[in-house]
Amino acid sequence: MSAMEPSATGGGAGVRVSVDHDTCSGTAHCQQSMPSVFTVLNRKAHVRADVDWSMVDVAQLAHVVEACPWFAITVTTE
Numbered sequence: 001m002s003a004m005e006p007s008a009t010g011g012g013a014g015v016r017v018s019v020d021h022d023t024c025s026g027t028a029h030c031q032q033s034m035p036s037v038f039t040v041l042n043r044k045a046h047v048r049a050d051v052d053w054s055m056v057d058v059a060q061l062a063h064v065v066e067a068c069p070w071f072a073i074t075v076t077t078e
Protein backbone atom coordinates (compact mmCIF):
# COMPACT_ATOMS: atom_id res chain seq x y z
CA MET A 1 0.00 0.00 0.00
CA SER A 2 1.20 3.49 -0.81
CA ALA A 3 2.04 5.76 2.09
CA MET A 4 -0.36 8.32 0.59
CA GLU A 5 -3.41 6.09 0.81
CA PRO A 6 -5.83 6.24 3.74
CA SER A 7 -5.17 3.57 6.31
CA ALA A 8 -6.74 2.04 9.42
CA THR A 9 -4.01 3.72 11.44
CA GLY A 10 -2.17 6.99 11.29
CA GLY A 11 -0.59 9.63 13.39
CA GLY A 12 2.00 12.27 13.99
CA ALA A 13 2.93 15.06 16.39
CA GLY A 14 2.52 12.67 19.34
CA VAL A 15 -0.94 11.45 18.33
CA ARG A 16 -1.76 7.97 17.08
CA VAL A 17 -5.20 7.05 15.72
CA SER A 18 -6.38 3.55 14.95
CA VAL A 19 -9.71 2.28 13.60
CA ASP A 20 -10.71 -1.32 14.28
CA HIS A 21 -12.15 -2.48 10.98
CA ASP A 22 -13.68 -5.54 12.64
CA THR A 23 -16.07 -3.35 14.64
CA CYS A 24 -16.41 -0.19 12.50
CA SER A 25 -19.77 -0.26 10.74
CA GLY A 26 -19.19 2.69 8.46
CA THR A 27 -21.68 5.08 10.04
CA ALA A 28 -19.36 7.97 9.09
CA HIS A 29 -19.99 9.88 12.32
CA CYS A 30 -16.24 10.33 12.61
CA GLN A 31 -15.94 11.63 9.07
CA GLN A 32 -18.77 14.10 9.65
CA SER A 33 -17.20 15.36 12.88
CA MET A 34 -13.57 15.52 11.72
CA PRO A 35 -13.36 15.26 7.93
CA SER A 36 -9.76 16.47 8.08
CA VAL A 37 -8.78 13.23 9.87
CA PHE A 38 -11.31 10.53 8.89
CA THR A 39 -12.60 9.28 5.58
CA VAL A 40 -14.95 6.34 5.00
CA LEU A 41 -14.13 3.95 2.19
CA ASN A 42 -16.02 0.73 1.51
CA ARG A 43 -18.01 1.25 4.73
CA LYS A 44 -14.91 1.41 6.91
CA ALA A 45 -13.38 4.51 8.47
CA HIS A 46 -9.80 5.29 7.57
CA VAL A 47 -7.27 7.83 8.73
CA ARG A 48 -6.51 10.21 5.90
CA ALA A 49 -2.96 10.20 4.60
CA ASP A 50 -2.77 13.99 4.39
CA VAL A 51 -3.57 14.89 8.00
CA ASP A 52 -1.68 17.88 9.39
CA TRP A 53 -1.27 16.38 12.86
CA SER A 54 0.11 19.59 14.30
CA MET A 55 -3.32 21.15 13.66
CA VAL A 56 -5.44 18.31 15.09
CA ASP A 57 -7.54 19.23 18.12
CA VAL A 58 -6.92 16.32 20.51
CA ALA A 59 -9.94 17.24 22.66
CA GLN A 60 -12.17 17.12 19.59
CA LEU A 61 -10.58 13.81 18.65
CA ALA A 62 -11.44 12.43 22.11
CA HIS A 63 -15.04 13.50 21.56
CA VAL A 64 -15.13 11.65 18.24
CA VAL A 65 -13.79 8.54 19.98
CA GLU A 66 -16.61 8.73 22.55
CA ALA A 67 -19.24 9.36 19.85
CA CYS A 68 -18.35 6.30 17.77
CA PRO A 69 -21.33 3.95 18.20
CA TRP A 70 -19.09 0.90 17.95
CA PHE A 71 -16.14 2.17 20.01
CA ALA A 72 -13.97 1.37 17.02
CA ILE A 73 -11.55 4.28 17.33
CA THR A 74 -8.49 4.25 19.55
CA VAL A 75 -6.39 7.36 20.15
CA THR A 76 -3.12 7.41 22.03
CA THR A 77 -1.04 10.46 22.82
CA GLU A 78 2.57 10.66 23.91
Ligand code: SF4
Nearest residue numbers: 024025027028030068
Ligand atom coordinates in the same frame (compact mmCIF):
# COMPACT_ATOMS: atom_id res chain seq x y z
S1 SF4 B 1 -17.92 6.59 13.83
FE1 SF4 B 1 -17.04 4.58 14.38
S2 SF4 B 1 -18.36 3.07 13.37
FE2 SF4 B 1 -18.76 5.06 12.40
S3 SF4 B 1 -17.40 5.10 10.61
FE3 SF4 B 1 -16.32 6.11 12.31
S4 SF4 B 1 -15.10 4.46 13.26
FE4 SF4 B 1 -16.66 3.49 11.98
